[in-house]
Amino acid sequence: MTPLEVIFWIASAVILISAIMMVTRRNLVHAALFLIVTLFGVAVYYVLLEASFLAVVQILVYIGAIAILVIFAVMLTRQVTNPGQLFNKHASLALVMSILVFIGLYLALSVWPEFSAVAPEADTAAAISNLGTAFFVEEDGQPVYLLATMTASVLLLIPLVGAIFVARQKE
Amino acid sequence: MLDNWMFIGLLVIVAVALPTLPIVVARILAPRKPNAQKMETYECGMETVGETWVQFKMQYYVYALVFLVFDVEIIFLYPWAVSFDQMPLLGVIAGVLFIFLLGDGLVYAWRKGALEWK
Amino acid sequence: MNYDPIAIFAEWLRELLTSWNLSDDFATVILKLIGAVVVAGLALGIFILQTWLERKVAGRMQDRFGPNRVGPFGLLQPIADALKMVTKEDTTPESADKVSYNIAPVMAVFAVLMIWGVVPYSSTWVGTDLDVGVLYIGAVGSFGVLAVLMAGWSSNNKYALLGAFRGVAQLISYEVPLLLSLVIPVFLARSMNLNEIIGKQGDVGWFIVFAPLAFVIFFISNLAEIGRTPFDLLEAESEIVAGYHVEYSGMKFGLFQAGEFAHSFASAALISILFFGGWQPAASPWLGAVVFFAKTTFFYFVIMWIRLTLPRIRIDHMMAMNWKFIVPLNIILLMTVPLLDYFVKDLGATRMYAHFGLNMVLLIGAIVVAGRAIKKSEPDRVRFPERAVAVPPKEETEEVAA
C-alpha cells in the first residue's frame, strides 16, 4: 500500500464512521461536531483528488460557516438533548430504503465502463486560475458559467433576506 | 502539490499533539482533590439557577447569516483575483457586478434594520 | 552569500536516512515531520518569549517594572509560569460536557499553530509553499471560532455561553473584512501563494503603498480576531466574568492564553508578509529571517501598544463599525481597485501612484461620510458639563467682607 492509499482508507473510515455517529447522536451539538469531522474528512478527499482550492473552501465554508450556523441554531432553539423519540415511526423503513439506495447506486455504477478508472497524469496546479476564468469569462468553445455565477450571486441574496426576516421578528 | 499537503497533514498531527502534551503532563503532576463545591458551575459564588440555555438574542443568528453570505462569496472572488491577467473587460465587469450585487444586498439588509444591535 | 544551512542540513539528513536503507518516500516523510515539529515548536517558543515581553512592555507602559525577580530581567519568568500552570489543579465542572471541554483548548492552539505552516520566514525557509496559502489562513481561522463555541457550550455555564455567543458574533463578523481585505494583496500579486506575494512586492514595491486602505482594514479586523483589548468583548472580565473560558483553570486556561498570544504574533507576521514585503529586501535566508522577524516584532509591538492604550469598545459600536463602515468600505474598494487596475496594470510606477491615489480618495471620502453619519445619529451626544469651579457660598464671603 502506498502512503496515499493509507491516507485514503483512514479518511474513508473517518468519513463513514463519523457520519453514522452523527445520525445516531441524541445530543445535537455532538451530532454537529461529528458532522464537522465528516466534513474535514471530505476536505482530505479533495486534497487527495488534487483540488486544493476546494479543500480549503470546504473548511472555510462548511466548517467555518455552515457548521457554526447549525450549532448556533441548535443552541438557540434549546434542543440540545432532544428528549423523547429520536427516530420517527418510519425509521426501519428508512433504513431499508437507504440500504437499497446504496445497493442501487453501487449496481448502477459498477456496470459503467469507467468505474475503476485510474487518475491520468494532469497539471492540476493551473486549476485555480482556470476556475477564475471559468466563473467569469464567456468564451467560444469553452463551457460557459457566467450565467451560473451571476445566479449564484443572486441566490446568495436569499440568506440576506432570511436575515432580515429573522431580525424583524417580534420577541 | 501533494508533497506540500503532506507537510500540512503532518503539521495537523503535531499541532494537535503539542498542546495535548502539557495537558497530559498537568494531569500527572497536578494535584486532584475534587469536592462537590469545587466542581460546581462558577457563578460568582452563587448556586446556578435554572438551565443554561436562557433567552438568547436572535441577533447573533442574523450576523451569522450575513457572514455566511460573504464567506461563500469568497469562493468566486479569490479565483477571479488570481486569474485577473487573463480576464477580458467583460470578465472584469462581471466580477465587479458580482460584488455589487452582494454589496447591494448588504445595503438592503442595513436599510431594513437587520444589522442593528438590539 | 546565499549560504542556506537548513537546506544543507536537510540534504545531509536525507543522505543519512537513505544510507540506512530507508526508502526515499519514507525519508521525505521523516524530513517533513521534523519540519512540522520545528515550525510548531518555533511558534510555541515565540509564545514563551512573548509572555515575558508582553508583561515587560506592559509594565514599562504603565510605569512599573514588570517581572524582574526570576533570572536576569525576569527572563526566567515564563519557565516559572509554566511550572506553576502544570502543577496547578485542573477543575472540570460536574455538569460540563467532558469531551468538548477538553478538546476546546487544544483546538484553540491548533488553529493558531496551523497558520505557521505556510508562513515564509525567508526566501527558502518556509513550512510549505501552498498555492492557496492566503485562503488556507482564512480557513484554519475557522477552527478558532469553533474552539470558542465549544468551550462556551461545554462549560455549561451561563456566563461562558454568553461570552461564547458574543465572541463568535464578533469573530465571524470581523472575519468578513479580514477575508475581503485579503483579496486585495492576492489581487495585486495575482497569486495566493505567500512567497509569490512577497516576491511580487520585491518587483513592484510593497503593497502598503498600493493598498493602504486594505492594510488598515486588515489590521483592524485582525485586532478583532485576536480578541485583545479594544475588542476583548469575548472576555470582557468586568461584564461577563471572563467570557467563554470562565470555567477553565490550570493548563487548559494556559492553552487559551497561549492561543491568544501566538495569534497576535501570527497576525503581526501576516501583516508584515502581505503588506510590508516579508523578508524583502534581503535575499539570503539568514538575513531574510532577521528582517522578517524584525518587521513582525515591530507590528507585534504596535498590537501590544494598542492593547495597553485603548479602552474596550461597546458591542453595538463594534458591530456597527464592522457592518456599516468597514465592510461597505471594503466592498467599494473591491469594486474600484480591479476596475482601475485593468486600465493601469502595464504602466509601472504610474500604476502605484494610481492605486495610492484611489485609496486616499476612498479613505478621505469614507472618513467624511462616516463623520457626518455619526454626527447625525448622535445629535444629543453626552457632553462634558461646564467645568465646575469651587466657589465659596455667597453669604459667607459677604460676611467675611463685612
Place this chain on the structure above:
Amino acid sequence: MIPLSNYLIVAAGLFSIGLYAVLARKNAIMILMGIELMLNAVNINLVAFWRYLTPENVSGQVFAAMVFVVAAAEVAVGIALIMTVYRRRDTVSADEINLMKW
C-alpha cells in the same frame, strides 16, 4: 493508485447515511444536517469525476463550487424557517410541523 470506484463507493455510502438521517430523524435541524451529508457526497463525486475523467477542464470544480453556494443558501434559509417555527410552536420536530397538511 486509488481507482475511481473507491471514491464513488464511499460517496454512495455517505449519501445513503445522509438519506437515512433525512428520512428517519425527527429533529428538523438533524434533517438539514443529513442534507448536508448528501450534498457532500455529491461533491465528492463531482470532484472525483473531474480528476479522473476530465482534469483538463475545470467543470467539475465549478459545479462543486455551485453546490457550495446552494448548500449554504439552503442551510441558512432552512434554519431561519426552523427557528421561526420554533418561536411560534415551540418545537423543532418535523412530525409536529404540519401546518401545510390537511
